[in-house]
Amino acid sequence: MTDRDSGHTLFHDDLYREAVREIGTLKEKLPQDAFAALAREVIRRLSDHPVAASGSVSFPSDAKIDELARALIEPGAEPGIEFIERVRAQGASVETVYIAYLAEAAKTLGEWWEDDLVSFAEVTAATGHIYAVMRGLKPMFRASATIRTQPNAFFTAIPGETHLLGVSMAADLFRKQGWDIALKRELDHDGIVQYAATSGVALIGLSAGGEHALIPLARLVVGLRISVPDAAIMVSGAILGTSYDAVKSLGIDILPVSMDDAIEQAQAIWARTDDQAQVS
DSSP states (O other): OOBSOSOGGGOOHHHHHHHHHHHHHHHHHSOHHHHHHHHHHHHHHHHTOHHHHHTOSOOOOHHHHHHHHHHHHSSSSHHHHHHHHHHHHTTOOHHIIIIIIHHHHHHHHHHHHHTTSSOHHHHHHHHHHHHHHHHHHGGGBOOOSOOOSSOEEEEEEOTTOOOOHHHHHHHHHHHHTTOEEEEEOSOOHHHHHHHHHHHOOSEEEEEOOSGGGHHHHHHHHHHHHHHOTTSEEEEESTHHHHSHHHHHTTTOSBOOSSHHHHHHHHHHHHHHHHHHHHHO
16 A cells, blocks of 8 residues: 555545445434444544554554544544544555554554543444544555556455356356456355455455345445555345445445446446556
């Protein structure tokens, strides 16, 4: 993960605010225990991030982490934005903010939650803001510097889905358009995130059935956003007919209305990704 630029002004606070609004919408549409599971997913994924474990980034002081955690607990978006902009202005890289600050803040929040030092409402607000910060930082990551001659994607179905014909047909149609498609069936949640994190693909295509798939889809998207911040995500399937607004609130890059629309939008994303890789 690399800065596109050393300037601290690149944090996209408009994306942050949009993500905060979307998370509020999602919270209204999910049961409390399901939203709590998303909060735990954010904490787990960031706490276990391999870059954090590698020691390749500089970690801030405990006092700084506590300050960030308390800013993220605030109900409004501004304290989080102000903190990130301040540490970026002081020279913190995107990687340091993404891994060191957010990972350590996630750990701290998890400990506070376990020790009953913060309420459910506070910790879910904080983890929602962490996710929103990551959305605001996403445009600052480069795609893989490996120059590929062929667009590539990873297609799979939400864990537990048994109807795989749709995702298989989509994979075939993308291949006919020249895409290198990895189609994986019957992976569990962690398997999907792990494969996506190591595959280097520009696009992750997820197929989901009806309303029943919303909770596992939401958890999966959260895991993917943390582990593969530079990849685009496409969601298709019956869930777009039953739960479109809730899926949209996850900040999905492509919600296609047809297969032609999916291919067209994916081609546009690939063109941008390829351009970035060639200039990196």
